[in-house]
Amino acid sequence: MYLKTLHLRQFRNYREQFVEFSAPKTILLGDNAQGKSNLLESVELLATLHSHRSLRDRELVLEGEQVGQIAAALQRETGCIDLAMTFRHNGRRTVSLNGETLRRQLDFLGVMNAVQFSSLDLDLVRGGPGERRSWLDTLLIQLEPVYAYILQQYNTVLRQRNALLKRQRGEAATPESQVRDAASVYLPDVASSLEASTELSIWNAQLAAIGSRVIRRRARVLQRLAPLAQTWHEAISARTETLEIRYAPNVAAQQDDSEAIQQSFLEKMQQRSIAEWHQGTTLVGPHRDEVEFTINQTPARQYGSQGQQRTLVLALKLAELKLIESVVGEPPLLLLDDVLAELDLNRQNKLLETIQDRFQTLITTTHLGSFDAQWLKSSQILTVEAGQIRVA
């Protein structure tokens, strides 16, 4: 797929900016805080409906304005598609395809695919399990947009179940219930406790059913991604290192069998029910999954050197590119935010070999010094200054 044009209106620090991409590689050159990452963020939003830098739409709208918009023309093998996203200060967002506003925003997913790689991605190795879950989920949404619905459903059920657990704990701790039943201070009366346990078992069944769909998908995607990442890792480290990627689900998933996973989900919930009662929150489920990376049998998170961690993230990103390409059937875009300068020549070359002219790539940088001549020759160079873009 190829992003032909991008039109930013009152988006971040851009008032009105039209960009035409004339080469498979575009270098966005500019000092700090000029708007380079903002432009990449606009592409990330079109691909995922989500920005890794911002949770609130009001931050995306040019300061002092009420509405901002990103519009793009994307060439796919099936034809050209116009995409648009409108953000409002009040948070109401609309998306459209070929001029038609979509009723369900999630239908926007899957039209454009992109892999994002920035220095923040080192958190994927160094950060907490939540970073790895959200990386995996973002990848899954691109491969299989329906996963966004599944995840949304899971989070809704999880919220409801947590609210019930909190309510139960609150009720158990109120002075009235303590007076009502002085012998069992923390238990509410029998009728309401029965009602609550019926309600809880309904949420349990729903959480296990939807949770098992999340778990199976995460397991499957890692099974496909791991060998790709391992091959890249081996190549980049000149065969001195072996990478292992292991999915560590909170609920055991030995086989890709929905019934079996749901069963172990329910059993684990049963085992942890007292702890959940005390903590007033759900302790079982894929919101507590982990993905473990080990290099030469050593956990990369605690013991990996900076260089090893960078190699690992680069291998993961290259694997993502290939996986999306093979599943979607077209190469996704690659967004490189200030990472090239951090890669040594060997890693830069690996990246360059992979990208060639197959993956359209947008690269931000503060100086051209770290690019080798081959990159510069084959790239369109745009300068970014205070929210204005010019051809260099």
Ligand SMILES: Nc1ncnc2c1ncn2[C@@H]1O[C@H](COP(=O)(O)OP(=O)(O)OP(=O)(O)O)[C@@H](O)[C@H]1O
């Ligand atoms: N909603 C907004 N309205 C106006 N300006 C904004 C808005 N959001 C961000 N900015 C401005 O955008 C600029 C940051 O741009 P960006 O993050 O793209 O930097 P950059 O060019 O990538 O620089 P760096 O090299 O430091 O990453 C800052 O000056 C910030 O004040």
